[in-house]
Amino acid sequence: MSGRRLPGGGRIDRNRPLNFTFEGRPYRGYVGDTLASALLAAGVRVVGRSFKYHRPRGLLAAGVEEANALVQVGEGARAEVNLRATEVELHEGLTARAVNCWPSARFDVGAVNNLFGRLLPAGFYYKTFMWPDWRWFEPVIRRAAGLGRPSILPDPDRYETRHAHCDLLVVGSGPAGLAAALAASRRGERVMLVEQDPLPGGSLLWRPAQIDGRSGSDWAERAAAEIAAAPDALVLTRTTAIGYFDHNALALLERVAGAAGSPGPDHRPRQRLWSVRARRVVLAAGALERPLVFPGNDRPGVMLASAVSEYAARWAARAGDEAVVFTNNDSAYAAAHALLDTGGRVAAVVDSRPAPPARRTASLQARGVRTLLGASIVATHGRPALTGVTIRDAEGHDHRVAADVLAMSGGWNPTVHLFSQSGGALVWDGEQALFRPGRSAQAEVSVGAAAGEFGLSTAIEQGWRAGGGEGAPPLADAADERWTIGPLWRVPARGKAFVDFQNDVTADDIALSARENFVSVEHLKRYTTLGMAADQGKTSNVNALAIMAELTGRPIADVGTTRFRPPFTPATFGAIGGRARGELFQPLRRLPAHDRHVQAGAAFEEYGGWLRPAHYPGAGESAHAAEQREALAVRRAVGLFDGSPLGKIDVVGADAAEFLDRIYANTLSTLKVGRARYGLMLNEQGAVIDDGVTVRLAADHFLVGTTGGGADRIAAWLEEWLQCEWPDLDVLVAPVTTAWAVLTLSGPKARDVLDAAGVDMAIGEEDFPHMTFRECRVAGVPARISRVSFTGEVSFEVSVAADRACELWDRLRLAGAPFGLAPVGIEAWMLLRMEMGYLHLGADTDGATTPDDIGWGRVLKRRRDFVGRRSLTRPELLRKDRLQFVGVEAVDSTVPVPVGSHLRSPGLPSGSEGYVTSSGLSPTLGRGVALAMVRAGRSRYGEELLVITGEGRGRRVRVTVPGVRGPGGEPLDG
């Protein structure tokens, strides 16, 4: 037993013990413990295995920067992986396992990698995983290299997103952050104070301090309570600011309900992602201690000095009985005192500086502690955990000293992650050997340790001022003491000296990277994977770039840092997704008559954001059989098709006709009231972007029809031209797609059905011809009818107000039953238009298709300008070998040629001359019908081509005009 629980003290509730298991073994802790503090107090020394070499690892830190103790908490659907044990609050019944270990942390099969460490140097992946060999390695490496295995079960919990605005957002509730939030809240500002810990206070929770005559932690508790009580202030604990984006937008992750891995206790979400827009931001996120880089620095028992102090003071957990302290700066002396104060022994303080401030050494010598100056640690001993260290003194002599804990300090890194994400520039502070915030890019200020200011009074004063505080700031009772450092970036001795503990990157790996000329920090990072693990290099980045600076003889400021990227700590997908999961991930639009389609047995699929009937299979009927039957019904009797998603845009105004003449590639102003016309729209590059039938309701009122996918896009397109190019035109545009339901009757019996349903006007061919439009009543429902056809059969496109869709559907089905009316889905509808050779925009065309490519060369003859016209005479668009829209029919069989098949003349050795864009089995003809884009296709009717790709490879097809003909050569629509 090495670590232990101290008899008194700490912010734990000894009256409330908690049972938990780690790696299957039962342990006990207290309310207030983290998993890490409870394990330390229970004497557990090995808490995980390293990523690459599977070396045993112990706790390195006490907070968010912990690199070794990654655990999975809970089992099954609520299992959370890669949590830092230092951030897991203990709860009754908690079960935790180390990640990256099999079968257990103490005995791990993957540790064999450690023996073959020479075979896994930096750059191993790049050098090894090159085609074709990587195929052999990948499965093995992937199994061995994972960090935790997330559950594959659906997450049973609820997550949510919240948006907030504030005057001042303060990140971090240490002395500086509390002072800022306190000052601003007293001024009546809307303040948000964010703290990742369950308790406010930051370093005041464990560092001895007196503020305004109270203990630091008492002061923090009172300050936080005062802020929380202010009318417009919000204090969020268990909340991490994970990202800082443009214009002071920050993302906060709040852990709301239920400890990790346990069921949420109530109606609350498990986590909440806050999207905050702040007028000003104060960054008071403190600083993280750096490890020292020396051989064996990853042995369980080697810890950050500040962590040793924090475990003792906050959780009454002593890291060991016999300690050695290794430091290059003054701050670690406090850890030595903390160990002595809690009854531990300190065998030696090893300071790499030849002459540290005398008052530091004297204070320890007075307590009987040996101090070795100008010395370093060159080896650690013990298996699996620390039992001793080898100290090399200033004269070069080695001494072995027994120790079960080694407290190290390599200096401090201000937590500049959010500052850097905000766009601010870091500056190198040579005196303190750290990067601190320089010029700000946004309305933001860093204070306290996050700004490289480690004195308590200074931190409070900075925070107070940043919060707009008036008068005297809260008063710390002791004057700030400057601390000093003499950088020691690595100890020159043989053996694995770890820089990045989580990704197993050593000082030698950095040296290899330098030798192979990956000297930029961005290259170093990718070559060695340094800083790329779940901790994003919180403890390793600065050490690594300083070592690289040493190796390449450059100043650290010139080497610079890699970019800090969000999130600061890992965020769950659940929190990022919020409510947008399952059906709400991308909500689909439903047709006004959706319920009727359900009753009719529709099989639904998504088309352009709408849930639409693909077909209506009868009992035991396959999808293919249903679509064939439905298409035949239209050819032989009558079908009923729901076309509601087709775009409808009202264009109204004195200049409506003029406007549409400029927008459409064909003329609309000559259209008579009550008539319909097919039109094409182009973009300025001359490509077809939409097509549809437009009707003229009045001299100054058009109803523009678009494709289903174009409904929103074209409405915006019309607005853009009106506002940006032709603001002088008197035109209003209103998208009305969803206001109308459109049910189309199509087939030789369509007129009979409409007649039977009851319509208050004459609908004979002479009275109501093709391409005309009427307003009337159908079965008593006010309706608009267009005589347009997408199938080649007589069609009546009936539009009614969306809320009367079901009524119309019922009436038409009832009236149609004696005539064999069948509901028709999209798949059959597409077959019918394919038989007719009708273009389907987006299926048969792409973003480069011009009007001439689809047989609309006549628009070029229009004399007046329209959008895209000038581009039609660009040389590229006049080329004779452009892809043109044609039909293709299989020569060799009745089986359809797959869509996407590339085609080529049998005489050509290579290349493609086009491809099939639409294809299906014609139920009328009993053979495949297809449409294609083929080079100079219109001049090649009758020519045979070879299918050169896909399932149809080797088959022969013949180029035809689009659309098939009946057995006697007659068009299918008679």
Added chain:
Amino acid sequence: MLLIACPWCGPRDETEFVNGGEAHIDRPTPAESVSDADWAAYLFFHDNPRGWLAERWVHAFGCRQWFNVERDTVTHEIRRVWRLGEPRA
């Protein structure tokens, strides 16, 4: 995420807007008398400066109005927003 001050609705999140590229590009007319080279310049060759850029935005999920914004492409600072038809200066 940018905070864009729509001249009609006030400051709103970037997600409500759609960017329309560089502003103040004149459509050459009469189009039929524009050379291929000048037409190609209008279509394809726009400035992409490192620094201040005048660009068009539309409040697509709001008032649907187009307007102009002057934005620094490095820092994303927005220093001016003005309506269509108002002078650029």
